[in-house]
Amino acid sequence: MATGIIRTGIYSMFTADNSAALYTDLGGDRLYFVEAKVQPTFPYCVFKIFDEIYDFEFVEEFEEAFIQFDYFGITANECDDGLIDIKTMFDYATL
Numbered sequence: 001m002a003t004g005i006i007r008t009g010i011y012s013m014f015t016a017d018n019s020a021a022l023y024t025d026l027g028g029d030r031l032y033f034v035e036a037k038v039q040p041t042f043p044y045c046v047f048k049i050f051d052e053i054y055d056f057e058f059v060e061e062f063e064e065a066f067i068q069f070d071y072f073g074i075t076a077n078e079c080d081d082g083l084i085d086i087k088t089m090f091d092y093a094t095l
Contacts, residue, residue, distance in 0.1 A: 003049050006065055007033055009095025022085035043073035
């Protein structure tokens with residue numbers, strides 16, 4: 001699974017439902033890959049793809065990737081809500 005495919009999948013999930021809590025929290029355009037623009041508007045989120053892992057179990061092969069989401073907000077409550085929204089959208093997601 002190439003990093004580009006994962007990145008495309010994340011953006012596709014993010015933009016698929018413009019009524020999703022994460023999408024509305026981030027104004028629809030403040031999800032960044034690797035680094036945010038200079039002086040971004042809060043709240044915003046940056047994600048990084050660290051590694052692709054291949055796992056073999058008898059006759060099945062699995063592909064997994066570690067993805068880190070960093071959520072930046074003005075208040076702790078805003079960040080807590082952002083964490084919940086990220087989990088809701090991406091936990092156990094298939095890209």
